[in-house]
Amino acid sequence: MDTFTQEEGPGWADRGPLSRRAFIKLAGAATVLGTATETRATLRVVDPEAMAVLVDLTKCNGCRRCEAACQEANGFVLPDEQELADKSVFQQRRHPQPQQLTIVNRFEPPGIDRPVYAKINCLHCVDPACVSACLVGAMRKDPGGPVIYDPSKCMGCRYCMVACPFEMPTYEYDRVLTPQVRKCTFCTGADASPSQSVPACVKACPKECLLYGRRSDLLQRAHERIAQHPDDYVDHVYGEHEAGGTSWLYLSPAPFEQIGFPGMPPTAPPRLSEAIQHGVFASFVPPLAWCAVLALTMHLTRPVSDEKKPAAPAPGNGRLNPVSRPAADAAEGRPIRHATGQNARTV
Amino acid sequence: MQQDKMRELCDGTGRHYGQMALIALLGIGLIGGIHRFFFGLEASTNLSQRYPWGLWIVADVSLIALAAGGFVTAGIAHILHRHRYEALVRPALLTALLGYTCACVLLAADLGRYYNIWHPLLPSMWQGNSALFEVGMCVMCYLTVLYLEFAPCVCERFAGSLRHPTFGRCCKVVLRSTRPVISVLIVAGVAISCLHQSSLGHVMVIAPSKLHALWWTPVLSLMFLMSAVIGGIATTMVVAMASHKALEGSAAPQALAELSRYLPILLAIYVAFKLGDMVIRQSYRTLLPVSLETVTFAVEIVVGVIVPLLMLMSARVRRTPWLLATASACVMAGVVLNRANVYWLGFRPLRDGARYVPSLTEWGFTIGVVAALILAWRLLAARLPIITTPRHRVSD
Numbered sequence: 138m139d140t141f142t143q144e145e146g147p148g149w150a151d152r153g154p155l156s157r158r159a160f161i162k163l164a165g166a167a168t169v170l171g172t173a174t175e176t177r178a179t180l181r182v183v184d185p186e187a188m189a190v191l192v193d194l195t196k197c198n199g200c201r202r203c204e205a206a207c208q209e210a211n212g213f214v215l216p217d218e219q220e221l222a223d224k225s226v227f228q229q230r231r232h233p234q235p236q237q238l239t240i241v242n243r244f245e246p247p248g249i250d251r252p253v254y255a256k257i258n259c260l261h262c263v264d265p266a267c268v269s270a271c272l273v274g275a276m277r278k279d280p281g282g283p284v285i286y287d288p289s290k291c292m293g294c295r296y297c298m299v300a301c302p303f304e305m306p307t308y309e310y311d312r313v314l315t316p317q318v319r320k321c322t323f324c325t326g327a328d329a330s331p332s333q334s335v336p337a338c339v340k341a342c343p344k345e346c347l348l349y350g351r352r353s354d355l356l357q358r359a360h361e362r363i364a365q366h367p368d369d370y371v372d373h374v375y376g377e378h379e380a381g382g383t384s385w386l387y388l389s390p391a392p393f394e395q396i397g398f399p400g401m402p403p404t405a406p407p408r409l410s411e412a413i414q415h416g417v418f419a420s421f422v423p424p425l426a427w428c429a430v431l432a433l434t435m436h437l438t439r440p441v442s443d444e445k446k447p448a449a450p451a452p453g454n455g456r457l458n459p460v461s462r463p464a465a466d467a468a469e470g471r472p473i474r475h476a477t478g479q480n481a482r483t484v
Numbered sequence: 485m486q487q488d489k490m491r492e493l494c495d496g497t498g499r500h501y502g503q504m505a506l507i508a509l510l511g512i513g514l515i516g517g518i519h520r521f522f523f524g525l526e527a528s529t530n531l532s533q534r535y536p537w538g539l540w541i542v543a544d545v546s547l548i549a550l551a552a553g554g555f556v557t558a559g560i561a562h563i564l565h566r567h568r569y570e571a572l573v574r575p576a577l578l579t580a581l582l583g584y585t586c587a588c589v590l591l592a593a594d595l596g597r598y599y600n601i602w603h604p605l606l607p608s609m610w611q612g613n614s615a616l617f618e619v620g621m622c623v624m625c626y627l628t629v630l631y632l633e634f635a636p637c638v639c640e641r642f643a644g645s646l647r648h649p650t651f652g653r654c655c656k657v658v659l660r661s662t663r664p665v666i667s668v669l670i671v672a673g674v675a676i677s678c679l680h681q682s683s684l685g686h687v688m689v690i691a692p693s694k695l696h697a698l699w700w701t702p703v704l705s706l707m708f709l710m711s712a713v714i715g716g717i718a719t720t721m722v723v724a725m726a727s728h729k730a731l732e733g734s735a736a737p738q739a740l741a742e743l744s745r746y747l748p749i750l751l752a753i754y755v756a757f758k759l760g761d762m763v764i765r766q767s768y769r770t771l772l773p774v775s776l777e778t779v780t781f782a783v784e785i786v787v788g789v790i791v792p793l794l795m796l797m798s799a800r801v802r803r804t805p806w807l808l809a810t811a812s813a814c815v816m817a818g819v820v821l822n823r824a825n826v827y828w829l830g831f832r833p834l835r836d837g838a839r840y841v842p843s844l845t846e847w848g849f850t851i852g853v854v855a856a857l858i859l860a861w862r863l864l865a866a867r868l869p870i871i872t873t874p875r876h877r878v879s880d
Contacts, residue, residue, distance in 0.1 A: 272617035273609040293596020295536035313524035316596040
């Protein structure tokens with residue numbers, strides 16, 4: 138645990154108030170309290186051993202071997218050499234599809250004499266919105282880095298797709314009975330040990346623009362590269378802070394918004410939504426208190442006898458507090474002409 | 485007596501054309517259902533990688549919002565003991581029961597793996613960080629509460645039945661055993677409803693970059709709770725006015741008069757929250773330039789809130805049934821449009837591209853489900869003691 142702070146690359150000092158130890162303590166405390174919801178709180182702090190990929194877009198020449206390798210690793214249709222050489226695919230901007238989990242797009246940002254190729258796929262967020270959103274836990278953040286999908290749990294509600302700020306999960310709408318959410322798996326099966334396997338795309342890259350390693354090391358490496366070649370890179374590691382940080386980190390020769398990377402606030406989306414939800418449900422105290430208020434109101438306003446004399450309503454219920462108004466009915470008109478006056482109950 | 489009137493009203497010869505039209509729409513819905521379940525989502529819907537949620541989700545959340553009348557009337561009549569509302573409780577309960585049931589049917593059609601719909605029941609799969617988990621659990625609990633609250637309606641009808649003596653005896657047992665817990669059910673129903681009506685809004689809080697600033701707010705859950713209460717009251721009023729001949733002689737008209745006075749107050753509070761939130765978050769800046777979102781937002785606020793608010797402030801409107809019905813229908817439409825805005829029209833995918841427009845099958849199935857809801861309402865209201873006050877038959 139002592140090495141933790143050392144391994145943190147630059148920029149990680151401000152990664153939030155929770156240290157890993159404090160997080161574990163919190164999780165332990167929550168377990169003792171027995172609140173099932175909080176023990177499963179999303180991983181907020183990156184594991185120092187978590188694996189990541191650094192993508193150096195200055196090196197990519199758009200050969201799309203990573204795409205082919207991904208197809209092969211996932212058992213999809215393989216593009217042949219001719220298809221890979223066909224540069225016309227770059228004429229339109231593509232996006233990952235259920236049978237194509239990673240995509241290389243070409244951009245021509247102003248001020249740079251050559252095109253920039255950008256590989257995109259699931260970024261495997263540090264604090265993923267899809268994991269927070271999935272109501273049955275079919276999306277899971279592995280401490281080793283990957284965000285793993287388990288189709289056997291999935292209901293197919295597609296809330297993960299709504300929640301993902303990068304719009305990366307795709308859905309197999311064409312499968313009638315067993316559609317799955319498809320996204321980059323980081324080359325892990327649902328049960329495989331993730332930290333050992335180098336993703337197929339990383340292995341396949343002939344230009345070595347993909348680098349697989351510990352996230353903290355890669356961040357350090359990325360900042361070193363920027364410092365050594367300040368003219369070649371924009372001073373920004375995309376994924377260091379975006380949406381709370383991602384496992385895929387990018388270096389680019391052009392501003393990221395010009396090469397199709399959305400601007401993102403540094404907080405992960407689940408932080409706000411979970412804070413509100415766990416506030417409303419804090420150990421079930423507020424819902425139970427609300428039940429108690431309702432029950433108390435019910436008790437206090439019960440009729441004294443079986444006559445039509447309801448007692449004055451208690452001030453507990455603010456929303457539909459009926460003004461005490463015995464004569465108001467008579468004063469006001471009635472909406473329906475068939476009204477017949479005071480036989481309020483047909484007991 | 486009211487029972488007979490209701491039966492006459494629902495089965496009467498004068499309404500046959502309406503009934504036939506509803507059955508035709510139900511048939512269209514069945515075709516849509518076959519299309520979806522046998523050919524898949526790709527063939528039957530226009531959902532895409534950019535728009536994972538569509539019309540069926542909008543219809544789901546709208547039905548649930550309009551079904552809020554069930555818990556609102558139960559709360560007023562039984563928790564605040566306003567007895568004149570009792571005549572409205574059972575019609576609203578039936579509306580809520582059918583609304584939630586139909587929402588479940590629509591949800592099943594929307595889920596890619598609908599056969600896993602029970603998964604949130606398994607503790608091993610609980611994921612308490614998810615807003616949808618809360619929605620799912622609460623909907624299941626509330627549906628159970630609704631059916632339990634509804635059980636007396638069925639049992640009263642058949643208790644002591646000579647034609648089915650065994651069933652009649654069972655009904656008597658159920659009646660006797662539910663009576664002591666009915667208060668618990670009512671409190672639970674109100675509490676659960678408040679929780680999940682609000683969490684339906686909370687669902688979109690996780691996607692601030694995808695929901696238009698006119699609707700996204702951290703307090704979306706509060707907005708949803710308020711609009712559900714308003715929409716539920718409006719629906720209860722419309723349903724009561726549609727069956728007004730059968731409600732004749734009960735206290736329902738008085739309760740309606742009272743509700744029609746509360747509704748503008750609630751609308752004013754709601755619009756104050758909406759506009760206040762807009763000012764605090766400065767989302768009014770996104771009102772210009774004019775786009776589809778700003779137009780639907782304006783329609784939602786003006787037609788759904790401001791117009792009925794102004795209408796209902798006038799005593800003449802509240803006294804005139806057709807004007808009152810129009811104002812209530814405006815409120816209902818406003819709530820539905822709000823749900824459509826949050827889950828569809830105001831949803832902005834990251835990538836550019838064509839807007840999602842529901843397919844014919846999506847429309848057909850939705851319309852079919854709503855037609856089934858209306859048919860089932862009429863069928864049950866004609867045959868069960870819905871339009872009578874609760875203790876009417878028990879005390880006989």
